[in-house]
Structure formats: C-alpha cells, structure tokens
Amino acid sequence: MFNPETTVPFDSAQFLRHCSRRPGVYRMYGADDSILYVGKARDLQARLNSYFQKNVSSVKTRALVQRIARIATTVTADDTEALLLEQALIKELRPPYNILLRDDKSYPYIRISTEQAFPRVSFHRGKRRSGTRYFGPYPSAGSVREGLATVEKVFRLRNCPDSYFNNRTRPCLQYQIKRCTGPCVGLVSEADYRSQVSLAIDFLEGRDTAVSQQLEQRMLDAAQAQDFERAAELRDQLAAIRQVQQKQYVDTQRGDADVLAVASAPGVVVVELLMVRQGRVLGHQSYFPRYRGEETEQDVLEAFLAQYYLNDLGDQALPAEVLLDRQVEVADTLADALKQSRGRRVRFASAVRGERAGWLRMAQANANQSLAAHLATQSNLDQRFAALGELLKSTPPQRIECFDISHTGGENAVASCVVFGPEGAIKGDYRRFNVSPPQAGDDYAALAEAVTRRYERVTREGKALPELLLIDGGKGQVRAVHDALALLTLPDGMRVLGISKGPSRKAGLEVLHPVQGAPLIPGADHPGLHLLQQVRDEAHRFAITGHRARRGKTRSSSSLEGIPGIGPRRRQQLLRHFGGLAQLRDASREAIAAVPGISDVLATSIYEWLHD
The missing domain is CATH 1.10.150.20 (5' to 3' exonuclease, C-terminal subdomain)
Structure with missing residues (x-):
C-alpha cells in the first residue's frame, strides 16, 4: 500500500522487474497519491517500460513520468476487458493526463438507419433517437470501426453519408473493392438489400450461427478448390466476426457484486476486493491486514469480512452478493447480521459459474499481482535482508542462491536454482538442471549433481558465487551438498543452510539447518525467515514448472493435440x-x-x- 510519508523516489526498474506481462489497466499516482493517468495494455510490462526509456520524445510523457510516485496495475482476462475497465476508471477518476470525453460520449455504438429504404451502417456517439437501431456499447472507437469493417465485408452495406448517396451516378470505390452492393445506382434491389440488412442485424445481436456456418463452408470450398487467397480472406473475416462477438463477462449488465480473493506469502497477506456494479467492473482495492504468518488464508478472509461489512462500509450501498474464492464458516452468520443492521440480506457464494467465475479469476489474478508487487518493494526487501543478517549473526548476504528438486515418482527430475539479491529476484541468473541420479528419487544425489554442475561452471567462467547457499531440505540434503562442494576448488565464504518445515509442517515453524551447530527456529513473525521462505517458495515454483515442461516434451508438438478431451x-x-x-x-x-x-x-x- 502507498505510504504518503515515504519520500523514496519511484524505482521504475524495480517495479518493472516484477510487473505482470498479462493484459490489464495501470494507474499512475503522484506524490500526494492523487491520480495522474489511467491506461490500458495488452502487455502491462512492455507498455509501462516504454514510459521509462531515455529517448521518449513526448513532452507530456516526460512530464508525467517525472511526477510518478507509484503505479498500480489491474490484471484482466484479455485486452478487451482492459479497454472496458480503462473507460470506467477514466470516467470515475478523470485523471489530468488523460484525454477526457464528456459523459455522453463514453462509449461508441454501431448505428443502422433502418428508417431508410437503403439503410446506412455507421459509427455513432452521443444521443440516440427512435426509429434507428444501435448496437453496443463498444469499448473503444477502434473496436467499432473493426465491427463496421466486418459488417461491410460480410454484408456489403453502404457507409456513405446521405448527401453522397443521393448524388451518385456511378459506383464508388467501396463497390469496386466488394464492400458495398451499389444501391446508390440501382445495382441491388431494395428487397435484396433489406435482406442483407436483416442478416447484419441478426449478426450484431448475436444470432450469427447461419452466417458463421456459411462463411466456414465458403472457406472450405475455396480451400478445396485451391483458391487459397480467397480462403485466407474468408478466414480473416471469420476471425473478425469472432473477435467482435466474444462474450464479455465484464459487461454483462447482471447485477452488483463484491468479489474477494486472498493471496499470501511469508509474512504478508492481501485481500483483493473487486467491485462490480451493474455488471461492470469498476476497479479493485488491495488490503494488507496485519499478519504473523500463523493464520490461514480462510481465517484472514473471515476476519476481513466481519470488519469490512459490519464496521467500515459506511454509507456505501451493499451489493446483492459477495463472491468469495473459498468457503467461509461465517457466511450465514454475517448475512444474518447484515440483515439485522442494514435491513438487507446479502448472498455469500463461492461455487459460481459463468461470468461470476470470471470475476473470481480476475480477483485472484489481481491478488497475486498485488502480493508480488508488495514483496518486491525495496523497503520490504531491505528490512528482510537486514533481519536475515541478524539471524545468521553476519553481514546481510548480497547474493542468495537456492536449490530444489521436483520429480514424479523419481522420473524426469529437475533441479532449480534461483538467485536473490538486495533488489529482489535476479531472474536472468536462474538455472534449471535435468538431473539423473543413480537411483530414481534420490534427492541427495540429485542435489549433489546440480550444485556440482552449477559451481564447476561458475568458477570456470569467473562468475559471482553466493554468500548464502539455501537448500530446500533438512540435515541430509545439507550434508550431501556440503560434501559435493568439498570436492570443488571454491573460495571460502559460501555458507550452506537448509530450510525444512517443522514437525507440524505448518508455515512459519520452519527449521534452519546449518552445516554445523544446532538448528535454528526463528519464529513465524521473523522477517529474516520470511525472506528465506520467499526464496524457497520461488525455487519450488521454478522446479515444478521445469519438471512439467520436461514431462510435457513427451507430448505431441501440436499446441492442441495434447489437450485431454480434444480429438x-x-x-x-x-x-x-x-x-x-x-x-x-x-x-x-x-x-x-x-x-x-x-x-x-x-x-x-x-x-x-x-x-x-
């Protein structure tokens, strides 16, 4: 969360290192936490990276960047959702660096002038009148123009103004490129043209099965006739139809809801609140309750629900339902309490489908992104590294490397090596090793092989060695790694430490195993332990993804052939x-x-x- 008392300049490099590459919306804030700009992106990291290049020519962009104190992002399922959410946020927040439209020009429409003998299809903003058909709203002018292009290609309706249409003596270029049937000069009857208009209306209203089937058949016929250029044109037309007609659960016009998801990491937990009103996602808010690491995510969510809806909601209108990413025991009790105190019963649900499941996925994605951004903040990392130095009774390590092993029944074993420094994860130095111990499932031998291969190459190439080598395991794994390193010619200074879960295997009760001496149990609230847990969890994640990739190579190379249930x-x-x-x-x-x-x-x- 933003702290207005913080005076540390915005670290764009640190932020971008941990920014999502998924579609979404970003919001830029100034030093006083006032909104500066709202934007959208198909790839959040790539788009935001463009603001911080040295050769930015726009004076406006340079001025904006100089005022940025923090950036918040909202991950969406696709870029169309990002467009809709961006419009909603601009309308609500009215950022000074955005181009602002009047309220009645927020969303554009496709208009068909059905009152005319030869209706025109056109772009429309502003007030709507009776006797004319409107289709939308669409998330942007570009999407409307794309839809218009599709309608023109498929149905060949005119787009020219009436003054132009009424004074033609010969067909225009639109007719020549097969985007109009030439009604201006009588090349199509009114009945045939009206038939095409009716098909276009059916298409824009979603009754497009017959149109799609016709296009598919024409595409197949063209391909069989080896008219591949025509087949490609029909394929592009079909793709354009699908793009315009994709169901957007972010704009379903189906009620109000709060959507809550929880994500946690060692020492920190976030509750993400996604607000949906009139079926439209208005935005989200991240809450970071005080957290020792001993409570479960369900405990945190239950405590948040009671405090937020019974105490902190104020005059905000209650939604009709609250969607949760997990079941909670207090749901019925809280519903009764709200009925008594607010005079309205709220439905709490976790098992949902359709657009509501989509909202939950969006909340979960944003919870994970908010958590990652919080963990990546420099002040948080500085505190954790300093605490780790105190825990180990040494100067804080400047480089930590951690190894973990992942396999299935001993098969396709993969060792991961992740690297952390005072600025967070150094992903460019991550490595994976396909290991083959003499006996399948022998994690000791697999770890020994991985560290040997790793540090033989590191010393040969003269690269940096870690001050702390962290092993996901207990005394046996630490001893195996220590013995393997003893066979290498390494300079002094590398400390080997194992991290294992305690007898109850509960997070926060981990035991640290040095090569010599008694084990350490720092306690669930120790920031140094939180750092080691974070590094260990990242190594575990990296090992699992590598193992899945190795196992997946046995599948067909086709992107679709390996999907269960898809023949x-x-x-x-x-x-x-x-x-x-x-x-x-x-x-x-x-x-x-x-x-x-x-x-x-x-x-x-x-x-x-x-x-x-």
Whole structure:
C-alpha cells in the first residue's frame, strides 16, 4: 500500500522487474497519491517500460513520468476487458493526463438507419433517437470501426453519408473493392438489400450461427478448390466476426457484486476486493491486514469480512452478493447480521459459474499481482535482508542462491536454482538442471549433481558465487551438498543452510539447518525467515514448472493435440470457429466455451493449456 510519508523516489526498474506481462489497466499516482493517468495494455510490462526509456520524445510523457510516485496495475482476462475497465476508471477518476470525453460520449455504438429504404451502417456517439437501431456499447472507437469493417465485408452495406448517396451516378470505390452492393445506382434491389440488412442485424445481436456456418463452408470450398487467397480472406473475416462477438463477462449488465480473493506469502497477506456494479467492473482495492504468518488464508478472509461489512462500509450501498474464492464458516452468520443492521440480506457464494467465475479469476489474478508487487518493494526487501543478517549473526548476504528438486515418482527430475539479491529476484541468473541420479528419487544425489554442475561452471567462467547457499531440505540434503562442494576448488565464504518445515509442517515453524551447530527456529513473525521462505517458495515454483515442461516434451508438438478431451474433430472445429490458432490463443475462456460442443470445463482446460 502507498505510504504518503515515504519520500523514496519511484524505482521504475524495480517495479518493472516484477510487473505482470498479462493484459490489464495501470494507474499512475503522484506524490500526494492523487491520480495522474489511467491506461490500458495488452502487455502491462512492455507498455509501462516504454514510459521509462531515455529517448521518449513526448513532452507530456516526460512530464508525467517525472511526477510518478507509484503505479498500480489491474490484471484482466484479455485486452478487451482492459479497454472496458480503462473507460470506467477514466470516467470515475478523470485523471489530468488523460484525454477526457464528456459523459455522453463514453462509449461508441454501431448505428443502422433502418428508417431508410437503403439503410446506412455507421459509427455513432452521443444521443440516440427512435426509429434507428444501435448496437453496443463498444469499448473503444477502434473496436467499432473493426465491427463496421466486418459488417461491410460480410454484408456489403453502404457507409456513405446521405448527401453522397443521393448524388451518385456511378459506383464508388467501396463497390469496386466488394464492400458495398451499389444501391446508390440501382445495382441491388431494395428487397435484396433489406435482406442483407436483416442478416447484419441478426449478426450484431448475436444470432450469427447461419452466417458463421456459411462463411466456414465458403472457406472450405475455396480451400478445396485451391483458391487459397480467397480462403485466407474468408478466414480473416471469420476471425473478425469472432473477435467482435466474444462474450464479455465484464459487461454483462447482471447485477452488483463484491468479489474477494486472498493471496499470501511469508509474512504478508492481501485481500483483493473487486467491485462490480451493474455488471461492470469498476476497479479493485488491495488490503494488507496485519499478519504473523500463523493464520490461514480462510481465517484472514473471515476476519476481513466481519470488519469490512459490519464496521467500515459506511454509507456505501451493499451489493446483492459477495463472491468469495473459498468457503467461509461465517457466511450465514454475517448475512444474518447484515440483515439485522442494514435491513438487507446479502448472498455469500463461492461455487459460481459463468461470468461470476470470471470475476473470481480476475480477483485472484489481481491478488497475486498485488502480493508480488508488495514483496518486491525495496523497503520490504531491505528490512528482510537486514533481519536475515541478524539471524545468521553476519553481514546481510548480497547474493542468495537456492536449490530444489521436483520429480514424479523419481522420473524426469529437475533441479532449480534461483538467485536473490538486495533488489529482489535476479531472474536472468536462474538455472534449471535435468538431473539423473543413480537411483530414481534420490534427492541427495540429485542435489549433489546440480550444485556440482552449477559451481564447476561458475568458477570456470569467473562468475559471482553466493554468500548464502539455501537448500530446500533438512540435515541430509545439507550434508550431501556440503560434501559435493568439498570436492570443488571454491573460495571460502559460501555458507550452506537448509530450510525444512517443522514437525507440524505448518508455515512459519520452519527449521534452519546449518552445516554445523544446532538448528535454528526463528519464529513465524521473523522477517529474516520470511525472506528465506520467499526464496524457497520461488525455487519450488521454478522446479515444478521445469519438471512439467520436461514431462510435457513427451507430448505431441501440436499446441492442441495434447489437450485431454480434444480429438481431431474438435481441433478442426475450434480452428474453423476462430479462423486460426492465433485467434484461438487470443480468445477468452468465455469465447471458447461459446463454441458448440465445448463445455465450460473443457474451455478452461483449453485456455490454460494454450497459456501455460
């Protein structure tokens, strides 16, 4: 959370190192925590990195960057959601560095002038009138123009102004490039044109099955006739249709809800509150309760619910429901208490589907991102490194390397090595090792092989050695690593330390194992232990992802062939529906679930497979 008393300048390099690469919205704040700018990005890290380049030519951007004290990000499921959320935040916050539109120009529409003999399809903002059909709202002008281009390509409706239409004597360029049927000079009858208008309206209202099937069939016919250029054009048209028609659960117009998710790391926990009003996501807020590390995430969530809704809500209107990322025992009791104190019963739910499940996924993603950003703050890291030095009775280590082993029944074992310094994770120095101990499942031998390979190369290349070598394990693992290092010619100064969970295996009760001397039990609230837990957990994560990747190499190289439940027919159906693999990768879970024969569970499997 932002502290207005902090005077430390904004560290863009530190922030960008831990920024998500997913789509989302970012908000820039000044020193007094006032909003400066709200923006959107398909790749948050890449977009925000562009602000801090030395060769930025925009005077406005340079002035904005000089005022930044902090940046907050909201991760979304896709870039279309980011567009909608950005518009909602700009309308609410009215940041001084944004281009602000009047309230009645927030969202654009597609307009079809059905009152005319030959209706025109056009872009529209502002007041709407009766007798004309409007479709939208759309998240941006660009998406409307994309939809207009699709309608023109598929249905060949006119887009010219009436003054132009009424004075033509020969077809214009739109007719020549097959984007209009030439009603201005009588090249199409009113009845045939009206038929196309009716199809376009059905398409824009979502009744597009017949249109899609027709395009798919024409694409197949063109491919069979080896007219590949025409087949590619039809594929692009089909992809454009899918992009415009993807279901956006962020704008469902289906009620009010608060969505809560919890994420924790050693010594810190975050409760993420996502607010949905009238079916539209308005924004989110991160709360960091005081946390010793001994409570469960469910305990934290239950305490937060009682304090927030019974004490801190103030005059804010209660939502109709509160969606939770896990079940809590206090839900019914709290609902009764709210009924008595506020005169309204609120529904608490955790097992939800459809757009509500999408909101929960968004809250969970933002909780994880807020937690990562909090852990990456320099003040937090400085405190933890200093506490670790006190714990080890030495100067704080400037470089920590940690090893962990991951395998399944001893097969496809992978050793991970992660590196941390006073500025956080040094991901460019991370390494993985495919290890093959003499006996499958022998973690001691696997660790010995990994550290030997690691530090033989490090010394050969003259690279930096760690002051602290952390091993995920107990006395046996520490001894195996120490014996392996003794066979190498290494300079003095490297300290080996094991970290294992205590007898109860409860977080916060870890035991530290030096090579010699008695074990250490720092306690759940020790910042030095929190740092070691953070490093250990990162090594564990890195080992697991490496193991999964190694195990996954036995699967087919096709991006779709290895998905359980997806055979040749469904693969072909998916590729036809979206017009190609690239378009399928860009689709949201909800868009994939809209394909006939694809359930919500299978859509989630496909989405996660393509984005793993």
